[in-house]
Amino acid sequence: MNIEIRRLTPELVEDYIHFFDVTPHATGKEEHRCYCVWWCNDDAEGKDYLPLEKRRNYAAQYVKDGNIQGYLAYCDGRVVGWCNANTKADCLKYYCWRRFMGAVPTGEREKVKSIALRLRRT
Numbered sequence: 001m002n003i004e005i006r007r008l009t010p011e012l013v014e015d016y017i018h019f020f021d022v023t024p025h026a027t028g029k030e031e032h033r034c035y036c037v038w039w040c041n042d043d044a045e046g047k048d049y050l051p052l053e054k055r056r057n058y059a060a061q062y063v064k065d066g067n068i069q070g071y072l073a074y075c076d077g078r079v080v081g082w083c084n085a086n087t088k089a090d091c092l093k094y095y096c097w098r099r100f101m102g103a104v105p106t107g108e109r110e111k112v113k114s115i116a117l118r119l120r121r122t
Contacts, residue, residue: 004074013063015072017056019079035059036068036084 008016020035030052037058047058062068073081 002074002076006072006074008063008068008070008072010064010066012072013060015079016063016068016082017060019072019082020056020059023082036070036082037062 006012017035020033023033033052033055035055035058037055059068068084069086070082070084072079073083
């Protein structure tokens with residue numbers, strides 16, 4: 001078994017999208033695939049992420065623009081995991097951060113990471 005961790009770059013956008021296309025979420029419903037758009041460094045206020053195809057397109061653009069940052073895990077060349085990682089200061093716009101954590105101020109020099117992990121079920 002060959003395990004590899006790669007930093008998400010615009011060149012890996014197709015792998016990123018594919019991971020969410022094939023990874024079931026808790027409900028198993030296609031329309032609940034998140035593509036991590038609510039955990040990216042962009043203000044979701046006033047944005048329409050429905051239907052699924054729109055959310056998918058936002059995700060691809062966010063990866064290309066660097067608004068979604070993190071790491072993809074590969075096993076034998078196949079993407080099997082995703083870890084959303086960014087500095088805390090860059091997480092404060094996240095819809096989910098504000099909803100679940102509250103907007104906690106942070107100093108510009110403070111090095112705190114925010115991590116959200118999703119693994120593929122086999």
